[in-house]
Amino acid sequence: xxxxxxxxxxxxxxxxxxxxxxxxxxxxxxxxxxxxxxxxxxxxxxxxxxxxxxxxxxxxxxxxxxxxxxxxxxxxxxxxxxxxxxxxxxxxxxxxxxxxxxxxxxxxxxxxxxxxxxxxxxxxxxxxxxxxxxxxxxxxxxxxxxxxxxxxxxxxxxxxxxxxxxxxxxxxxxxxxxxxxxxxxxxxxxxxxxxxxxxxxxxxxxxxxxxxxxxxxxxxxxxxxxxxxxxxxxxxxxxxxxxxxxxxxxxxxxxxxxxxxxxxxxxxxxxxxxxxxxxxxxxxxxxxxxxxxxxxxxxxxxxxxxxxxxxxxxxxxxxxxxxxxxxxxxxxxxxxxxxxxxxxxxxxxxxxxxxxxxxxxxxxxxxxxxxxxxxxxxxxxxxxxxxxxxxxxxxxxxxxxxxxxxxxxxxxxxxxxxxxxxxxxxxxxxxxxxxxxxxxxxxxxxxxxxxxxxxxxxxxxxxxxxxxxxxxxxxxxxxxxxxx
Amino acid sequence: xxxxxxxxxxxxxxxxxxxxxxxxxxxxxxxxxxxxxxxxxxxxxxxxxxxxxxxxxxxxxxxxxxxxxxxxxxxxxxxxxxxxxxxxxxxxxxx
Numbered sequence: 001x002x003x004x005x006x007x008x009x010x011x012x013x014x015x016x017x018x019x020x021x022x023x024x025x026x027x028x029x030x031x032x033x034x035x036x037x038x039x040x041x042x043x044x045x046x047x048x049x050x051x052x053x054x055x056x057x058x059x060x061x062x063x064x065x066x067x068x069x070x071x072x073x074x075x076x077x078x079x080x081x082x083x084x085x086x087x088x089x090x091x092x093x094x095x096x097x098x099x100x101x102x103x104x105x106x107x108x109x110x111x112x113x114x115x116x117x118x119x120x121x122x123x124x125x126x127x128x129x130x131x132x133x134x135x136x137x138x139x140x141x142x143x144x145x146x147x148x149x150x151x152x153x154x155x156x157x158x159x160x161x162x163x164x165x166x167x168x169x170x171x172x173x174x175x176x177x178x179x180x181x182x183x184x185x186x187x188x189x190x191x192x193x194x195x196x197x198x199x200x201x202x203x204x205x206x207x208x209x210x211x212x213x214x215x216x217x218x219x220x221x222x223x224x225x226x227x228x229x230x231x232x233x234x235x236x237x238x239x240x241x242x243x244x245x246x247x248x249x250x251x252x253x254x255x256x257x258x259x260x261x262x263x264x265x266x267x268x269x270x271x272x273x274x275x276x277x278x279x280x281x282x283x284x285x286x287x288x289x290x291x292x293x294x295x296x297x298x299x300x301x302x303x304x305x306x307x308x309x310x311x312x313x314x315x316x317x318x319x320x321x322x323x324x325x326x327x328x329x330x331x332x333x334x335x336x337x338x339x340x341x342x343x344x345x346x347x348x349x350x351x352x353x354x355x356x357x358x359x360x361x362x363x364x365x366x367x368x369x370x371x372x373x374x375x376x377x378x379x380x381x382x383x384x385x386x387x388x389x390x391x392x393x394x395x396x397x398x399x400x401x402x403x404x405x406x407x408x409x410x411x412x413x414x415x416x417x418x419x420x421x422x423x424x425x426x427x428x429x430x431x432x433x434x435x436x437x438x439x440x441x442x443x444x445x446x447x448x449x450x451x452x453x454x455x456x457x458x459x460x461x462x463x464x465x466x467x468x469x470x471x472x473x474x475x476x477x478x479x480x481x482x483x484x
Numbered sequence: 485x486x487x488x489x490x491x492x493x494x495x496x497x498x499x500x501x502x503x504x505x506x507x508x509x510x511x512x513x514x515x516x517x518x519x520x521x522x523x524x525x526x527x528x529x530x531x532x533x534x535x536x537x538x539x540x541x542x543x544x545x546x547x548x549x550x551x552x553x554x555x556x557x558x559x560x561x562x563x564x565x566x567x568x569x570x571x572x573x574x575x576x577x578x579x
Contacts, residue, residue, distance in 0.1 A: 099559045192539045206538050235545060236538070304524045315499060322500075324572050329565035333575050338502075345502035353501050357511070358518050360498040374525050376535030381528070383536060416517045432539020456540070 001026045002162035003484070006071060006219045009165065013060055013070045020060065020070030024053035024114045027072050031116065031163050034483065040138045040148075040157040042077045043085050044117035052114035059112050067222055069112035074164035076155050077118035078125055079210075080199040081105050084115075088201045089133035090123045092327045092347035102199025103231045104168055104210055111226050116164050119154030123349045124318065125175055125203045127151050128418050129411065132351045137408055140183060141480045143446055146405035149179030155213045156183035160447075161483040166223050167213040171435075172203050173306055174400075174425025176211050180437040181400035181449030186220050186466060186476060187213040191456050192432035193238035195224075196231030202317040204310035205236075207429045216476050217438060217466030221246035224459065240457070248464040254288030256465065259393030261296045264424060270403045273448050276441035277399045280450040284397070284469055294389040294396065301378045302427040307419055308362050308375035309430075314352075315359030321347065351415060383431040386453075395465065396453045399424050400437045404446035424451055434459045438466040439475035447475070485519040487512045
């Protein structure tokens, strides 16, 4: 059953050929069989899943079901889920049972998608490899020596290994697109504000954005339709009504203007990744698109700018973890200050502490102008580069990451080398633009994605391009042999 | 930029994160590397560029000043480390 497309699953559910209970049990069985080695789930919720599957079956029988009713889903462990542990893969929240649902969780409950469990991630979404999880690293289903990417590494791995048909993720600096690339699945980060942040444990609020992680672009469009929408509980939620992200899927690509930034193909890009990306662009060109060169001259300023701004926002957001109202509290605090500082020292992992400290420093008296304000100016310059480029082209294409998935442990001792590998995804978050990773090939049996970035609100166009590409290629249909 | 023990202690206070004596060296080294990355920003000419706080030029939405939350303190406090009679308990502050 896990080899069916979502469309086939939905048709069989609606025709009564299979039930949601059977489908959900099938995935729970696969999780029990395979997740011990993959470590892609932090929590599996079989009772909740089966209860929701029974409710979905009632809707399917009574004729009130929607397209995705009865299709199980896995939520990244950053989405608060009422009554379920929501850990953000941190010791700090290891004992945290969320008392309410994130907006995204509510939306997908309304559709009737049974929750299989919560997926592993980098602690508090700070990382690019899912190795900083308190629960240990997730393995890449294509190669157990490799990381699945991060921070939504668990979500990407469960889709690649067939341990969930659909998954949710979040992307602050590339955390949907990079693991999608490393695991050979499709993932889209929508325009900032498209999906409500309500109930998502905050990392950097002016960047955080949730999106779908699926096998195909068509499936991503359907899941995004269910996730997106205005929510008054998120002060930056966009008031746009009635957008159908699947509406343009079947548009031909004739006349599409694709911009390829020269700066993205320079030093540091693995030549084999470059070949995969260029072949993918050539395939899209064959379908009638026109390829032109564009320039994003300030791309090297994006990484330092982001690593000032995101930790600065994190240092503020994560001040709520104080050992008083929820989360970890240290043993035998000698006074209130000791309670705060030791609960935080013992509850947070090394990378999270680094980002909070560096963020607090960047905001401190004497350094604010040199770091924080400077970084905000660079943010505008990076955004203006895109604005200029989109005067010449409809979308921009390039690599998602400079290499395929690296080995577990390869970069853990050198955090800044991990930061620099985010150079293609981060500019998109600085600008708040939508970006997508679509499977485009392999290098040494490790998947590589093509990065497609568009102007604000161009999600339907990006999904259209990926869908058309997936009509003439089968990278998204491939599965690691041992999980078939 | 290379941070010393004094700076690490200062940052530890700002962040409200205790740093043990035997951790100072490694914390200083890794934070210094990150500050070296920040230094790459200096060379960029940002004269006349307005700081950008937010990706979309949005105005903060306001809502009517009416009660929108119900009393859920029992549920919300069920995840607290220590409570009594609806209050959060912490070590004694005033002798």
